[in-house]
Amino acid sequence: MRRGRGLERLIVATVAFDLLFLALPTxxxxxxxxxxxxxxxxxxxxxxxxxxxxxxEKRAFVxxxxxxxxxxxxxxxxxxxxxxxxALALARWRLRHALAWQLYLLLPFTxxxxxxxxxxxxxxxxxxxxxxxxxxxxxxxxxxxxxxxxGVAACVNRLxxxxxxxxxxxxxxxxxxxxxxxxxxxMPGIVxxxxxxxxxxxxxxxxxxxxxxxxxxxxxxxxxxxxRSTITPDLAALSVIYILVAAVxxxxxxxxxGLETFLRSR
Amino acid sequence: MKSxxxxxxxxxxxxxxxxxxxxxxxxxxxxxxxxxxRFSVWTPYLYLLPATLIxxxxxxxxxxxxxxxxxxxxxxxxxxxxxxxxxxYTAVFAKPVxxxxxxxxxxxxxxxxGFTLLLAFPYAYHLVRTPHHRLRxxxxxxxxxxxxxxxxxxxxxxxxxxxxxxLLNAALExxxxxxxxxxxxxxxxxxxxxxxxxxxxxxxxxxxxxxIPHEVELASHSLGATxxxxxxxxxxxxxxxxxxxxxxxxxxxTVTDFAMPEIMGGGANDFIxxxxxxxxxxxxxxxxxxxxxxxxxxxxxxxxxxxxxLVGVAALGHGAQQKPRVRP
Numbered sequence: 001m002r003r004g005r006g007l008e009r010l011i012v013a014t015v016a017f018d019l020l021f022l023a024l025p026t027x028x029x030x031x032x033x034x035x036x037x038x039x040x041x042x043x044x045x046x047x048x049x050x051x052x053x054x055x056x057e058k059r060a061f062v063x064x065x066x067x068x069x070x071x072x073x074x075x076x077x078x079x080x081x082x083x084x085x086x087a088l089a090l091a092r093w094r095l096r097h098a099l100a101w102q103l104y105l106l107l108p109f110t111x112x113x114x115x116x117x118x119x120x121x122x123x124x125x126x127x128x129x130x131x132x133x134x135x136x137x138x139x140x141x142x143x144x145x146x147x148x149x150x151g152v153a154a155c156v157n158r159l160x161x162x163x164x165x166x167x168x169x170x171x172x173x174x175x176x177x178x179x180x181x182x183x184x185x186x187m188p189g190i191v192x193x194x195x196x197x198x199x200x201x202x203x204x205x206x207x208x209x210x211x212x213x214x215x216x217x218x219x220x221x222x223x224x225x226x227x228r229s230t231i232t233p234d235l236a237a238l239s240v241i242y243i244l245v246a247a248v249x250x251x252x253x254x255x256x257x258g259l260e261t262f263l264r265s266r
Numbered sequence: 267m268k269s270x271x272x273x274x275x276x277x278x279x280x281x282x283x284x285x286x287x288x289x290x291x292x293x294x295x296x297x298x299x300x301x302x303x304r305f306s307v308w309t310p311y312l313y314l315l316p317a318t319l320i321x322x323x324x325x326x327x328x329x330x331x332x333x334x335x336x337x338x339x340x341x342x343x344x345x346x347x348x349x350x351x352x353x354x355y356t357a358v359f360a361k362p363v364x365x366x367x368x369x370x371x372x373x374x375x376x377x378x379x380g381f382t383l384l385l386a387f388p389y390a391y392h393l394v395r396t397p398h399h400r401l402r403x404x405x406x407x408x409x410x411x412x413x414x415x416x417x418x419x420x421x422x423x424x425x426x427x428x429x430x431x432x433l434l435n436a437a438l439e440x441x442x443x444x445x446x447x448x449x450x451x452x453x454x455x456x457x458x459x460x461x462x463x464x465x466x467x468x469x470x471x472x473x474x475x476x477x478i479p480h481e482v483e484l485a486s487h488s489l490g491a492t493x494x495x496x497x498x499x500x501x502x503x504x505x506x507x508x509x510x511x512x513x514x515x516x517x518x519x520t521v522t523d524f525a526m527p528e529i530m531g532g533g534a535n536d537f538i539x540x541x542x543x544x545x546x547x548x549x550x551x552x553x554x555x556x557x558x559x560x561x562x563x564x565x566x567x568x569x570x571x572x573x574x575x576l577v578g579v580a581a582l583g584h585g586a587q588q589k590p591r592v593r594p
Contacts, residue, residue: 006494007493007494007497008493010388011388011391011392012392014384014385014388014389015388015389015392015405017385018385018386018388018389018464019405019408021385021461021464022408022409022411022412022461022464022465023408023411023412024423024427024433024461025412025419025420025422025423025424025426025427025461026411026412026415026423028423028426028427028433029419029422029423029426032426039431040426040429040431040432041431041436042431042432042433042435042436042437043436078320081316082316082317082320083317085312085313085314085315085316085317086313086314086316086317086318088313089310089311089313089314090314092310093309093310095310101314104318104321105317105318105321107321107324107325108321108324109570110518110563110566110567110570111324111328111563111566111567112521112522112539112559112562112563112566113522113524113539114522114524114539114542114543114559114562115328115331115542115559115560115562115563116324116327116328118327118331118542118546118555118556118559119324119326119327119328119329119330119331119559120323120324120327122327122330122331122334122552123323123326123327123330126330138320138323139323141320142320142321142323142324143324145317145320145321149317173294173298174294174297174303174306174309175290175293175294175297176290176294179290180290199414203414203415203416203417203418203419204416205416205417205418205525206524206525206539220416220418220419223418223419223422224418224525224528224529227418227421227422227425227529231422231425231426231429235422236422236426239419239422239423242415242416242419243411243415243419245414246410246411246412246414246415247411249414250407250410250411250414253410254407259403259406259407259410260402260403260406262406262469262472262473263393263394263406263472263473263476264473264476
């Protein structure tokens with residue numbers, strides 16, 4: 001019994017360290033955003049909201065924020081039907097060459113993001129689509145679609161196929177059965193996938209870097225461009241917006257599907 | 267719904283159907299016209315069509331990269347030579363610069379994978395096994411919040427922590443230790459990446475640990491095994507699929523990473539992805555960049571393939587039998 005204490009202590013100590021390690025950048029950003037000074041320094045000089053005011057007054061930041069929201073919306077709207085249908089197809093039918101389909105749809109995860117971004121840059125350039133914003137949303141769908149499929153697939157596998165058979169037996173034509181039985185059954189997965197798609201696109205940096213120009217720059221790319229010169233507190237205030245968006249998403253995930261879902265054995 | 271019904275009024279029995287269902291009837295008739303029942307064998311493929319087309323964009327992009335990689339830069343015109351050649355690939359493996367970057371990237375990926383798994387395993391274990399509901403929720407929230415923050419934000423946070431006037435140096439100064447510079451160093455990049463990968467690893471490990479019945483551990487314990495032995499001979503072997511999945515995901519994500527070395531490395535600690543980017547935009551040698559990109563793609567795919575062989579496809583893919591444990 002006595003010797004067991006060591007292991008338990010080691011686990012608890014690691015968890016405590018992890019908690020600090022995970023939270024540190026977030027906490028420091030929040031702290032830095034309220035400084036009254038002109039640079040980020042510790043301890044911060046006084047307390048003020050001046051940097052929040054500064055980002056609201058800076059047109060470039062507000063525009064980039066709106067573009068990021070637009071791109072994330074486009075990405076989510078395309079992913080929702082495409083990912084849901086693909087997940088249903090993969091999980092409910094015995095497809096021929098099912099393995100090949102799965103590998104093909106996992107392509108976005110096996111190709112490095114840099115390569116995906118450059119490849120789409122070349123392709124979009126050839127098609128004259130560079131410099132527009134909606135293709136960026138489409139590109140973010142392309143690289144993150146497996147998340148949407150994964151979210152729904154995790155639900156589909158729990159869906160009882162007898163429910164759909166029962167609906168058909170009771171006379172529901174295919175579309176009715178789909179809308180009134182299938183969709184509600186996999187709704188938690190659709191919600192999870194949709195939320196993930198939105199927040200991933202809202203945060204996406206590397207592929208966007210290849211596809212945007214000065215007129216279509218999105219917020220993470222603009223932040224990256226600003227970080228390179230000096231560390232100013234206005235970026236901390238901008239980052240707090242991201243932290244808030246992440247917090248709202250966590251809250252929504254918890255309310256709508258429950259965070260414990262992610263621990264379930266698969 | 268009620269007001270709708272009142273509007274329809276004299277429509278007979280059908281009018282009792284709520285408006286939503288009546289719209290659905292209409293859509294159903296449209297579907298029956300466009301896609302009659304005898305086509306139903308094609309339904310799964312129709313379902314797969316949008317995702318297939320979307321992923322196709324990536325496939326075409328990859329072909330574009332492969333095509334570009336077969337042209338060398340003409341130094342006189344600074345355009346790609348139209349003739350096909352494999353010279354870029356030869357150059358990738360012949361240039362010491364690129365070999366050096368590849369080795370540095372590979373070493374960083376090994377370090378990040380090792381540290382991340384060491385830190386993630388206890389977290390995942392505690393998350394799954396703790397009897398306290400509140401604590402589990404807290405651990406989950408603490409995990410998800412950084413998980414949903416992009417790399418730029420997190421790298422910026424680390425710049426504030428590790429910078430010259432950052433938190434770390436302020437703390438060191440208090441206890442009388444001189445300023446250390448972790449910013450723009452290799453260690454800084456590894457540190458930032460471990461923090462970035464930790465939630466991925468925990469979220470891949472936790473379901474694998476949930477699958478281990480607690481009774482097995484209790485049995486081992488009641489048969490006289492110490493917790494250490496139970497951990498080594500029961501928990502670790504049973505968690506292997508989860509460890510392999512998490513390890514592969516962390517390793518491939520690190521090997522292909524761009525943002526952390528770019529922001530935390532300050533230009534002196536480039537990974538392969540940064541070299542690809544620089545070849546395209548600084549050297550204007552798209553052919554060389556594309557060749558490096560294809561090499562990286564093949565390497566990353568090989569790692570995933572080996573993992574498939576180790577733990578089976580179902581653990582990594584969108585399996586119908588087993589739930590997916592995919593590479594994010």
